[in-house]
Amino acid sequence: MRATTIHAPFDLRVEEVPDARVREPTDAVVRVVRACICGSDLWAYRGEAERQPGQRIGHEFLGVVEEAGHQVTGFAPGDLVVAPFVWSDGTCEFCVEGLQTSCPQGGFWGSPGSDGGQGEAVRVPFADATLVGLPAAALSDERLLTALLALSDVLGTGHHAALGAGVTKGSTVAVVGDGAVGLCGVLAARRLGAERIIALGRHRVRTDIARTFGATDVVAARGDEAVAAVRELTGGHGAHAVIEAVGTEESMRTAVGITRDGGAVGYVGVPHGSGTGLDLGVMFDRNIALRGGVAPVRAYIPELLPDVLDGTVDPSPVFDMTVGLDGVPEGYRAMDGRTALKVLVKP
Amino acid sequence: MRATTIHAPFDLRVEEVPDARVREPTDAVVRVVRACICGSDLWAYRGEAERQPGQRIGHEFLGVVEEAGHQVTGFAPGDLVVAPFVWSDGTCEFCVEGLQTSCPQGGFWGSPGSDGGQGEAVRVPFADATLVGLPAAALSDERLLTALLALSDVLGTGHHAALGAGVTKGSTVAVVGDGAVGLCGVLAARRLGAERIIALGRHRVRTDIARTFGATDVVAARGDEAVAAVRELTGGHGAHAVIEAVGTEESMRTAVGITRDGGAVGYVGVPHGSGTGLDLGVMFDRNIALRGGVAPVRAYIPELLPDVLDGTVDPSPVFDMTVGLDGVPEGYRAMDGRTALKVLVKP
Structure with a gap:
């Protein structure tokens, strides 16, 4: 599959990487339908946050479940889902109290060894705990799909x-x-x-x-x-x-x-x-x-989702530029130069 | 009257100062029955917080109302009262919401031009708002009187x-x-x-x-x-x-x-x-x-007072040394050297 990688400050590449696949029985693989670029990605882009050469990048995405490990009970292939920017196990004391960002088994998309959101697909650990289901109808509603993507980070x-x-x-x-x-x-x-x-x-x-x-x-x-x-x-x-x-x-x-x-x-x-x-x-x-601090977005999605679905809350106007996967580096340049506010990625 | 003054780091004096007297119709003069030395007084004592030569010191006291201005309605001579470490007008928006430490007309005992608690008497501005009444019976209960003094600062x-x-x-x-x-x-x-x-x-x-x-x-x-x-x-x-x-x-x-x-x-x-x-x-x-931050002790006294009066909460053991007014400099030396935890002053 193809995904965005960062090799050095200002050196982003969209290249062939190993396919995302189920490794643990609690994993799911999500085919990315929409991703985006975050202001915090710019810290890595500018070299102000360190990255290993070739590390993936992007932590905001929604997509369709492509494959689910045999212990995944809440999702099946074909389901539309959104991922918060941190995965979490859903069972530790921090997850139970809604501070999933402190889950000892949790992690950030794009951290070494994990897939990033700015790619074709993502292996999602603890899929049942991490992902939140969305109505399939959103797939045919461009504005709504964009608004729902904001649940992965910026709105929460x-x-x-x-x-x-x-x-x-x-x-x-x-x-x-x-x-x-x-x-x-x-x-x-x-x-x-x-x-x-x-x-x-x-x-x-x-x-x-x-x-x-x-x-x-x-x-x-x-x-x-x-x-x-x-x-x-x-x-x-x-x-x-x-x-x-x-x-x-x-x-x-x-x-x-x-x-x-x-x-x-x-x-x-x-x-x-x-x-x-x-x-x-x-x-x-x-x-x-x-x-x-770092927002436990996973805890907030269930509360915010109904308001996004019924249009009471519509964050979609923050996206003012759209690129395909190949356009991701151009999207970073635009956000770095402040000619774009937030870039939507359609892989 | 006599009061403690600070002239330079480590130079405290107990000396004759002008008598405390009613200046504004909302003032009261309180004859100090018990005062004490605060850990924060040591910052001034050690020269780590600046003071003007001759400035008064001490911000914790309880005592008996000696004189009340003609607009003071809540207190009369003879009343036993405790003062929080900040005076406040009781009417501004901050006072109304219980953040008396931000009262624009408020101030700290011992600030330039005001009396300090480590003296024989204190002019109390906005007496109705600042002071809290205590049962007169406490005057004959040494332990209770000491416990009540903690309401002026440390307990709150x-x-x-x-x-x-x-x-x-x-x-x-x-x-x-x-x-x-x-x-x-x-x-x-x-x-x-x-x-x-x-x-x-x-x-x-x-x-x-x-x-x-x-x-x-x-x-x-x-x-x-x-x-x-x-x-x-x-x-x-x-x-x-x-x-x-x-x-x-x-x-x-x-x-x-x-x-x-x-x-x-x-x-x-x-x-x-x-x-x-x-x-x-x-x-x-x-x-x-x-x-x-700086505690709005005035807001807490009404809540804490009943528990101190009935003995449910007894902070009196924090006082482990007692001095008269002349012993104040010795009290500072003891707290500075950590041979005393908190010094009670009986003027």
């Missing part, structure tokens, strides 16, 4: 950020980051009943999507200027709930700066300097909490 | 840490720090229904108090050794709820290291390096939350 990650930030009915929320996760944070905050949602971003196309997703205000500034603007919008105090969806020192500093005393920063941007953006003295004096 | 601060750490019925809790706040954290965790409480500390006298307060296990180690020991006690995973009551880089690093994935660190140790003890990459991967 935005939801995790909103929960971490403590968004509830009536909250005032601010979102740092206008990438796909930040935008899904807006969507998740609206879904949780936020009354006011302030999106920070300087790219008009993106902030327009933010408005479509429920943002009531847009702050087109960064750093101190952004902090001042959000404070002005919130009676001087900042937002109760702040979503940090970037992971840099500046974005975290901004996030803390715009959080109201007693509020929380829900952070899901993979930390790349954001630790140094935390001024603990300020957070201490103002009782600002920090909650978040 | 321990409670804040326990809430920040997410302690609930059945929790497994670990407490970093065997000072008075850490010990009160043990007490608060037990009160909130923790099933298992692991106290970290290497001072036998203190860990014995921890056991009296409800600790089920004691780990007499620091750093990596402590992390390994707590993990061994908790099936390899660490504690759901961790109280950080020190504020140094090492203590925070230990706290994060012993927190179970998906758990939280409740931090109340005034940050003195603890920011650099936060490895955000580790916290991200393991979904460890950080909550806490």
Whole structure:
């Protein structure tokens, strides 16, 4: 089969790799119908996260079960399924409590020895626990299929950020980051009943999507200027709930700066300097909490799925470019150059 | 009147200062019956927190109302009252929601221009909002009076840490720090229904108090050794709820290291390096939350008071040395040298 591999920074190849096949009786093989490129893939692409030469890449996909091991009881060939970005065994204490990202038997697609989502097929360990079934009818609904793909990562990650930030009915929320996760944070905050949602971003196309997703205000500034603007919008105090969806020192500093005393920063941007953006003295004096991390998306899919199916929540606008498998390297270039927001892959 | 002043690091004096008096109609003057020395006072004593020469010191006291401004309706001369370590107006949005430490009109005892607790009397701004009444009978009950004094800071601060750490019925809790706040954290965790409480500390006298307060296990180690020991006690995973009551880089690093994935660190140790003890990459991967800060003790007194009055919660054993006002400098020396845990002051 063919799949995307990464050999060095900026050196992605789409090449022949061993076919995905059932190795354990709990495995399934999923033929990828839709995949996509994540902002966090860019850390590897740019060499800021290390990869072994030839390692697979891509951790978001949905597809059709092609083969199922004999211990797989929940899925059969032909089933349409979505995979969260981490596989998990479904039986350990962490899985049972909904923190599948801490499953000792879990792992990330594209980690050494595993298939990546940006390829023709993926071997899925613990298929019964990992995969979530989707209605087959979605296969003929292009928009819905795209929206469902967001369940593999960005929508659940935005939801995790909103929960971490403590968004509830009536909250005032601010979102740092206008990438796909930040935008899904807006969507998740609206879904949780936020009354006011302030999106920070300087790219008009993106902030327009933010408005479509429920943002009531847009702050087109960064750093101190952004902090001042959000404070002005919130009676001087900042937002109760702040979503940090970037992971840099500046974005975290901004996030803390715009959080109201007693509020929380829900952070899901993979930390790349954001630790140094935390001024603990300020957070201490103002009782600002920090909650978040790698999102246990698997736990959220059952809750989010009905809203995506009935169209109440539609993250599909975050995908603004589509490529075939051969176009994956071009998709990375576009996202790296910020000419694309999020790239959909149709293998 | 006489009060303790700080002139330079290690230079404390008990000297004549202007009498405390009602300046605003909402003020009361409280004659101090009991005060004490806080671990956080040592930061000023050691010169690690700056003070103006001659500034007052001490932020924990209870006493008898001596004079009340004409707008004070809740208290009259002769009333026994306890003061939280921050005064607050009781009417702003932060006070209304129980975050009195963020009151724009609030302040700390001993800040420039205000009286400190380690003196004969204190002018209390916004007396109706700031003070909490106590039964006069406590005046003749030495143990109870001492226990009630802990409501001014350490007990409420321990409670804040326990809430920040997410302690609930059945929790497994670990407490970093065997000072008075850490010990009160043990007490608060037990009160909130923790099933298992692991106290970290290497001072036998203190860990014995921890056991009296409800600790089920004691780990007499620091750093990596402590992390390994707590993990061994908790099936390899660490504690759901961790109280950080020190504020140094090492203590925070230990706290994060012993927190179970998906758990939280409740931090109340005034940050003195603890920011650099936060490895955000580790916290991200393991979904460890950080909550806490300066405790809004005023909000907690009404909840904690009944349990102190009926003896269900008795923090009085944290006081292990008593001095008169002239003995305050000696009390600091004893706490600085760790020969005293917490010093009670009877002016």
